[in-house]
Amino acid sequence: MRTPRTERAANWARRAPLLPALVFLIAVTQLPFVATVVISFLRWNALAPDHRGFAALDNYRAVVTDPALRSSIATTVLLTVSVVLTSLLLGLGLALLLDRRFIGRGVVRTLLITPFLVVPVAAALLWKHALYNASYGLLNGVLTWVWRLFGAGDPPQPDWMTNSPLAAVALSLVWQWTPFMMLILLAGLQSRPADAVEAARMDGASAFGIFRHLTLPHLRRYLELAALLGTVYIVQNFDAVFTITSGGLGTANLPYTIYQTFYQAHDYGRASAQGVVVVLCSLLVANFALRTVSSLLREEITR
Amino acid sequence: MRARSPGAVGGAGRRLRRLAALAAALSLTATGCYRGAGGSGDGGPHTLNVLMVNNPQMVDLQRLTAEHFTKETGIRVHFTVLPEDDLRDKMSQDFSSQAGQYDVASLSNYETPIYARNGWLAPLGQLAARDRTFDQKDILAPVRSSLTAADGEVYAEPFYGESSFLMYRKDLLKAAGLTMPARPTWTQVAALAAKLDGIRKGLKGICLRGQPGWGQLAAPLTTVVNTFGGTWFDKDWKAGVDSPEFARAVRFYVDLVRAHGEPGAPQAGYTECLNAMQQGKVAMWYDATAGAGSLESADSPVAGTIGYAPAPVERTRSAGWLYTWAWGIQKASTHQGAAWQFVRWASGKGYERLVGRELGWSRVPGGKRASTYRDPAYRTAAGAFAAATERAITSARPDDPGVQPRPAPGIQFVGIPEFSDLGTTVSQEISSAIAGKQSVADALRTGQRLAREVSDAYTAH
Numbered sequence: 035m036r037t038p039r040t041e042r043a044a045n046w047a048r049r050a051p052l053l054p055a056l057v058f059l060i061a062v063t064q065l066p067f068v069a070t071v072v073i074s075f076l077r078w079n080a081l082a083p084d085h086r087g088f089a090a091l092d093n094y095r096a097v098v099t100d101p102a103l104r105s106s107i108a109t110t111v112l113l114t115v116s117v118v119l120t121s122l123l124l125g126l127g128l129a130l131l132l133d134r135r136f137i138g139r140g141v142v143r144t145l146l147i148t149p150f151l152v153v154p155v156a157a158a159l160l161w162k163h164a165l166y167n168a169s170y171g172l173l174n175g176v177l178t179w180v181w182r183l184f185g186a187g188d189p190p191q192p193d194w195m196t197n198s199p200l201a202a203v204a205l206s207l208v209w210q211w212t213p214f215m216m217l218i219l220l221a222g223l224q225s226r227p228a229d230a231v232e233a234a235r236m237d238g239a240s241a242f243g244i245f246r247h248l249t250l251p252h253l254r255r256y257l258e259l260a261a262l263l264g265t266v267y268i269v270q271n272f273d274a275v276f277t278i279t280s281g282g283l284g285t286a287n288l289p290y291t292i293y294q295t296f297y298q299a300h301d302y303g304r305a306s307a308q309g310v311v312v313v314l315c316s317l318l319v320a321n322f323a324l325r326t327v328s329s330l331l332r333e334e335i336t337r
Numbered sequence: 338m339r340a341r342s343p344g345a346v347g348g349a350g351r352r353l354r355r356l357a358a359l360a361a362a363l364s365l366t367a368t369g370c371y372r373g374a375g376g377s378g379d380g381g382p383h384t385l386n387v388l389m390v391n392n393p394q395m396v397d398l399q400r401l402t403a404e405h406f407t408k409e410t411g412i413r414v415h416f417t418v419l420p421e422d423d424l425r426d427k428m429s430q431d432f433s434s435q436a437g438q439y440d441v442a443s444l445s446n447y448e449t450p451i452y453a454r455n456g457w458l459a460p461l462g463q464l465a466a467r468d469r470t471f472d473q474k475d476i477l478a479p480v481r482s483s484l485t486a487a488d489g490e491v492y493a494e495p496f497y498g499e500s501s502f503l504m505y506r507k508d509l510l511k512a513a514g515l516t517m518p519a520r521p522t523w524t525q526v527a528a529l530a531a532k533l534d535g536i537r538k539g540l541k542g543i544c545l546r547g548q549p550g551w552g553q554l555a556a557p558l559t560t561v562v563n564t565f566g567g568t569w570f571d572k573d574w575k576a577g578v579d580s581p582e583f584a585r586a587v588r589f590y591v592d593l594v595r596a597h598g599e600p601g602a603p604q605a606g607y608t609e610c611l612n613a614m615q616q617g618k619v620a621m622w623y624d625a626t627a628g629a630g631s632l633e634s635a636d637s638p639v640a641g642t643i644g645y646a647p648a649p650v651e652r653t654r655s656a657g658w659l660y661t662w663a664w665g666i667q668k669a670s671t672h673q674g675a676a677w678q679f680v681r682w683a684s685g686k687g688y689e690r691l692v693g694r695e696l697g698w699s700r701v702p703g704g705k706r707a708s709t710y711r712d713p714a715y716r717t718a719a720g721a722f723a724a725a726t727e728r729a730i731t732s733a734r735p736d737d738p739g740v741q742p743r744p745a746p747g748i749q750f751v752g753i754p755e756f757s758d759l760g761t762t763v764s765q766e767i768s769s770a771i772a773g774k775q776s777v778a779d780a781l782r783t784g785q786r787l788a789r790e791v792s793d794a795y796t797a798h
Contacts (some may be wrong), residue, residue, distance in 0.1 A: 083455060102762070106476065167609065168600030169539070169618040195604045196772045279604055282549040282768040297422040298551070299758035300429060331794040 067313070074306035079299075093307035103308060105284065106291040107315075110269060113200060113287055117207045118264045120259065121259045124208065125215025130245075132216070133223045150213035158277035160296030161206040166278070168193040199283035203274045209266065223249070262323055269316065288312050339509040383412040385675050388428060389443035391393035391418045391661060394497055394702040397692060398683060405691060406682050411570065412675045412702035421552070426756075432457040435669035440676040444665045446483035446735070449493045450745075450752050452665065453486035459666040462491045464677050471681045473705045477727075480661050483735045483746065493663035494684040497702035500648070500657040501560060501749075504614065504629060507644040509533060509540070523561065523589065523649045526621065529598040533620040542597030544619040549768045551760030556658060556749040558625060558767065559760075560648060561737040562586040564656040569751050569759075569788060572742040574795040576788035578763070578781055588777050591770050603772040615639055623649065626729055629722035630699055645725035646731070652740055658749035659733035661705065689715075704730055707744070744795070755791045762787055 077089035097103055132143055151159070165172045174191045181189035195202045226249065234244050272289040279285040281294065292312070296305035389395045399416050407413055417439070419427060424443070431438045432452060444452060452458050465473040473481075476495060484493040503526065505517055510529070513536050518525055546554045562568070567583030570576055577583055583718030594602045599613050607624060612623045615637055622628065633640045649658035664680040666673060682688060686708055692701045698718030703709045703726070710716065710727045719726075737749040745752040750760060766780035 079754070080426070080433055083433040162604065163609075163612070166601070166604075167612075168614055169541075169613055191600060193601045195601060199603075199772075280549045280553070280606075280765075282603060282765045283772055283774060284769070286765075294758070294761065297426055298761045300426070300754065301758075 070309055073302055074310045076303045079301050089303055093304045095303055097307045097311055103254040103291055106286045106288050109285060110287040113204055114265055117204050117268050118261055121208045121211040121215050121264065122261055126213045126219055128216045129219035129223055132220055146216060147213045149209050154273040155277060157210055158274045158298060160239060162278045166194040166202055195278060199279050199285045203278050203285055206274050206278065207268060207271060211264055215264060215265045217307045218260040219253060219256055222253050226252050258326065344551055381640060383675055385412055385414045385441060385679055387414055387441045387671055388417045388424065388437045388439040390421050390424045391776060395443065397696055397700060401691060401695065412678060414679065425571040432667055436660050437667060437669035437671060439667060440670040440672050441664055441679055443662050446659065446661045447750055447752060449663060450486045451483050451664060451754055453492040458666055459668045460490045460492060461494060466489065466508045468681055471685055475708050476732055477705060477707060479635050479659055479730060479733045479735060480705050483659055483661060484663050488643050493665040494680050495661045495663040496684055497703040498661035498704035498730055499626045500659055500733050501557065501623065501625055502648050502657055502729045503621060503623045503646040504632060505644050505646065506642055508642045509620045510583055512646040517644060517646050521649045523651050526649045527558040527593050535598040539618060541599050541619045543621040544599045544610035544613050545594050546606050546610060547594055547602035547672060547768050547771045548604055549761060549765065551605045551750065551757045554764040554768055555760035557592055559592050559749045560656050560658050563748065564651045564653045566740045568741055568743060570744050572744050574744055574792040576785055576792045578788045582739050584781055587767060587781060591777050594771050603768045626726040633721050634699060637720055645722050647729060655732040655734065657729040657733050659735050673739055757792055759787055
């Protein structure tokens with residue numbers, strides 16, 4: 035017969051070893067955020083030290099009425115959605131191909147993963163200079179070469195980053211994130227029950243039928259997970275925008291806008307307010323996203 | 338278990354330390370007993386903390402410090418090396434609280450007067466005057482005056498300086514039967530660019546920066562604005578972005594880049610133009626004098642074919658900008674004596690000779706001393722552009738860069754804290770006009786609105 039007290043003691047005995055970790059987690063994740071919230075209510079410009087003080091809601095008013103921030107929200111959504119969807123589709127295609135057996139599969143897989151291992155800012159530099167650059171980039175060099183192959187003298191030399199700045203940023207991100215999507219989906223494919231596929235094939239199902247009714251439902255949760263993780267990372271992307279376009283031509287996304295407020299305007303109060311607003315919006319979106327993916331979590335638990 | 342430093346948990350420990358340091362600094366300044374020059378701080382081991390930007394010249398300095406400076410003086414130096422934006426951020430945090438974490442920091446001539454006005458820097462005039470070997474008079478006058486604050490006191494000593502000029506391909510001009518005037522105007526340069534455009538396949542007339550940023554597009558553009566008679570602000574802080582002179586300058590710049598400039602101009606900054614010039618894709622390039630060193634370096638395909646003309650003008654006598662990285666000493670530093678030792682070494686004549694001997698004369702941090710340009714070894718190494726660079730720097734006038742009096746110093750920038758943001762956001766608009774995504778008039782309308790927000794704060798005081 036256990037009294038409530040011994041029960042409580044037993045519960046605490048289970049929890050106690052976890053406490054330090056919990057305290058540590060709160061200290062390193064929540065305290066900085068609390069500090070950000072506090073600073074967002076201050077009038078604090080680093081270069082005007084005499085004007086520091088309490089600003090009430092001034093920073094938030096400035097953030098909400100700031101057209102630059104509004105357009106950067108739209109840019110962020112557009113950039114994130116397009117990059118996640120494109121790299122998800124490409125990643126799915128590559129994963130399906132890599133799921134087959136062929137000679138040199140290991141080498142191909144390694145080569146495909148490589149872009150994900152490149153440091154983001156180095157990748158952005160590579161795209162800006164080695165590929166996109168209108169006068170010495172690879173893309174226009176290839177055009178020149180092809181035209182010359184057919185004896186034509188005047189190849190088109192499009193200015194990629196100016197004609198479609200956001201697409202240029204997105205493409206470099208797709209190149210980086212496709213391997214990530216591919217890895218998750220490949221893991222999903224490898225865990226597919228082979229006997230069900232075998233049985234379907236014996237019953238005369240077409241390849242597309244197998245993909246549509248067996249593979250895709252099985253992959254659903256992996257697709258959701260890949261999209262969720264990809265979104266979390268790409269929303270925060272800074273390097274590509276900073277390096278390729280310096281936020282010009284309407285490519286400034288939220289991280290870049292906050293960076294500009296913090297480093298160029300030295301306005302810590304307003305930058306913090308922007309950060310807080312972004313976190314609140316992200317929480318809303320993440321809530322919906324997690325609810326969608328919660329089926330995944332539930333299934334994991336019931337297994 | 339490793340011992341944890343007090344600052345390991347977030348910034349709380351650091352903030353406490355900073356508060357403590359602030360309190361200590363305050364009590365020291367309040368009692369007026371903090372040590373000036375000659376005192377060696379706390380009398381403990383001689384160590385200095387230096388915060389500096391990650392430019393190649395600074396990295397060279399870091400390499401040479403231990404085996405030369407420390408060997409000579411016994412002062413150990415801890416360097417913190419950061420990219421420009423991070424450096425400004427860390428520096429303004431440390432200096433504004435006078436936490437004294439860094440004794441010496443690399444400042445540009447943009448921050449120096451601002452920091453001095455805030456009372457964050459130790460005055461160096463007395464120290465430099467008393468130091469015979471340092472030879473303060475040897476420092477080029479415009480550089481010296483750009484590091485002098487409104488109170489007439491010098492607050493930083495230069496490490497290297499630069500101006501801007503026009504670099505052009507002598508061979509291409511000759512082949513086209515064109516000559517570069519000794520002191521070209523922008524109108525002449527635009528005509529030359531039009532004639533040179535396309536005389537060879539894939540060759541454009543001129544490279545001008547189009548990448549947004551107060552240190553990218555805004556710098557050369559502001560020098561053009563100055564010489565066309567425009568200004569960001571007049572002496573009463575009235576914003577002048579919508580003035581006819583400012584508009585004419587911006588329209589000229591945008592039209593020239595769009596018609597005869599490099600491809601991909603809206604993303605082209607200093608690096609892209611340097612590449613385009615080295616690869617023979619453009620015939621002229623108006624940019625920093627530092628570019629000449631790269632164009633004439635041993636592995637450059639265009640070395641020896643480049644001519645140098647002063648920055649093009651319209652209504653002013655000269656138009657070249659002035660930029661310098663310099664060493665400032667934090668007022669709250671408790672190692673003032675050792676800090677000056679370091680500054681006099683890094684900014685001195687001896688250091689330039691040391692770099693020449695150890696690393697080669699092309700890597701000397703020049704552009705600050707008259708004696709550099711009289712050094713035979715340096716003139717041999719930098720013969721092509723040494724004289725042009727010296728002329729460009731000595732003719733720069735940071736206190737009177739245009740046709741009207743200015744409220745703050747600066748040629749390619751306005752020496753106020755708000756300019757880094759203003760210049761960046763307005764240059765984003767102009768960059769988008771270069772890309773053809775909006776008209777110059779629209780860009781300037783936005784620019785005027787942003788400039789007025791800044792000027793309102795100044796006229797309200």
